[in-house]
Amino acid sequence: MGGRPAVAKALIVFFAILTAITVVGFLIPWRREVASEEGKGIDLTITYLLVVAGIFVVLGHVILARFIWRSSGGEVAAYGRPSKRAEWAWSIVPVLVMLVLSEAGVLFVSGPVWDSLYVESPEDPVLLEVAGKQFEWYVRYPGKDGKFGKADLKSVNETDNLFGLDDFDDDAQDDIIKRGQICLPVGRPVVVRLRTYDVIHSFFVPEFRVKQDLLPGYATRIKFTPTREGEFDLACAELCGLGHYTMKGKVRVVKPEEFDAWLKEQMTFGG
């Protein structure tokens, strides 16, 4: 025992502290309380991975510390090369374990959420469009007819026509247009069509756990189902210029009745 160098003990303490910081750190609930159905699924994936990764990180560090402890005590090293069988066994085992655990995470834990987000089409969704521009969010509801009026970048006017709608387009007349404010009913799936006027932005509401890029030249889409009322920040997650950090919107989730009433109150494009 007396022969064990101080640096070996220091290393063991060092790895113990690192492991403790990691484990305790990940046990702290940093995430905001989840507010969407899909978010719950994403949280489940994160929990699954935290457990898997946690076990191996702790196990790995315990083994690391154990080996340092054992081989710093003054014994001579073992003789001979490790046996081929041991080498292959210790390769095949981790390969199989990691393949099973990681693919199970992708296919069975993550898969259903992914499908509900991108593959399945939801029943009776709330439709809206969110347009990003440096450094603001424009929001549009299709109105009673459920159809968005044609939008044209060339006709966009910052004061009275945020979406560049056509005065003579029937579909556009009942469109409801808001600046930086989204109102949604709780419990109904929401489908947001996303467009950008200039560079890439990304629609991110941490409480919903969802994120979707807005790409020039494309209309992308994101779906989620709010599960609790509240007011949440909408952030831009993709660097979009100087004011990237100020590109904040508000999402308000309210009772369905309240949402219907709110819709009725809003001015339409046609007035």
Add this chain to the structure above:
Amino acid sequence: MEHQGFFRKYVFSYDHKVIGIQYLVTAMVMAIVAGGLAVIIRTRLAWPGVGAKALPPEAYISFVTMHGTLMVFFVVSLALSGLANFLIPLQIGARDMAYPFLNMLSYWTIVPACLIMLASFFVQGGAAAAGWTAYPPLSAVKEAVPGSGLGQTLWLLGMAIFIFSFTMGGLNFLTTILNLRTRGMTMRRMPITMWGFLVATVLAILSFPPLTAAALMLLADRHLDTSFFVTDMLIGGKYRALGDGTPLLFQHLFWFLGHPEVYVLVLPCICMVFDILPVFTRRPIFGYRPSVYSMLVIGVLSMIVWGHHMFVTGMNPYVGKYFSIATVIITAPFSVLGVNLLASLWRARMRFATPMLFALAVISAVGLGGFGGLFLGTMTSDIYFHDTYFVVGHFHLMIGTVTLLSIFGATYFWFPKMFGRLMDERLGRWHFWLTAGPMITIFVLMHMQGLGGMVRRTYDPSIYGYNQMNSVLRLPITFLAFLLFAAQSIFLWNFTRSIFRGAKATANPWEATTLEWVAPSPPPHGNFGDVLPVVHRFAYEYSPGEGQADFVPQTVEKTA
């Protein structure tokens, strides 16, 4: 050797050892700049209320952009080029690289690339500010961000020259490893570092050209009115008809390089740790062959998984699924490397010299960083973590911590071969504790900020209510970053001082088996004197058997 003038010997040298050291020193200079930028960034994040005038948003994002660019391409890549240059001929028993002139050329091509990058800070609008990923249209349209003016042009130019140089270097590494091995040095007897550089070089040669193409296309979009990546847009209140390109194409081209690049950097580093371990455990490494095969598998897989950087771009969901399934397969061969690193410590007799300390810390970082990758390769958790500090923490652990700690370990380890003197052990230990501790902790803590949803590249995260909780980590991270940066002065002092004043080293100060330790320290031009060494055995004959020597160099003949 005929007498050489100062310029031919130290400046425009053909000698791979001199060129290697030139690369290393260049990387150190760039590291001071890139690390300094990190300190400025962290200062801003710790005290968002103050100093808005001193560091306006345009400076902040251009510093973030340049910190990333310099660290990835001009620090880690250059340092690895340096070590590859130094080690390849020595470890395989060659007198020099296959093409010494090309080697000199590749170093002297990197110098203008460095200067262009540094100069871009001083042009109008400042350095590039579209992130190190340089996504168009932000990087394509001048009105989008101030750095998108001349700064971005210089960035693209610097990158193109860098790739040009890196490709020349890579061709040299590849040819040398394949063709110039000395008699008896079969592929299976090579030190595993040679395998690491071999796989990395093949990956780099295959994956860099698309980025060159992307850089040239972006230059054309910016200056020749093409529309590869840009579309009609409304920017700064004005409508601009730019055509109908697709910004996604750039992302595909960028990540087609970007993902293999991770392994270009990480694999040689892990391999150098594999080579350091046996010397200080007095045991052969565990699982040489499985590790080599795993690296080959990782190499192949790394070329077909780039789409996991693009899960939230709205790609076809089935394509996304494919990329996720393929990505997490990499955890399997990668775990073999991890297990073998650990198992190499089994039943050892450890010597705790500075290189060994760094090697042990790398094992820890490989574990922490590797498992973090699982969260980002799995498609739905990535939706939440994409573009948050979780990603920042993860890639800093892998291509920041694993690489830099390995490079430090390697520098301490091969320093006596480079300069014929040893680096100071006491300073080395101080440097180790003050580097490995803060570095790993900083990036583990960043994962937690990402867990809280904190978005990267934000000038002032306090604007968002949800950052309230994770902002408690800002100050600890910043203080650790200061400590980390300051601690590097110990290394610089130790490095510089030891070149002239370090304890004289013998040819084989660590009692190691591989060929570089057969050559004198430092080796002369031509490395091995009149006769090239002949290899008779495996690279790791430590503690071969009872009653035998503690280690047997590769050049010792086998007795029947």
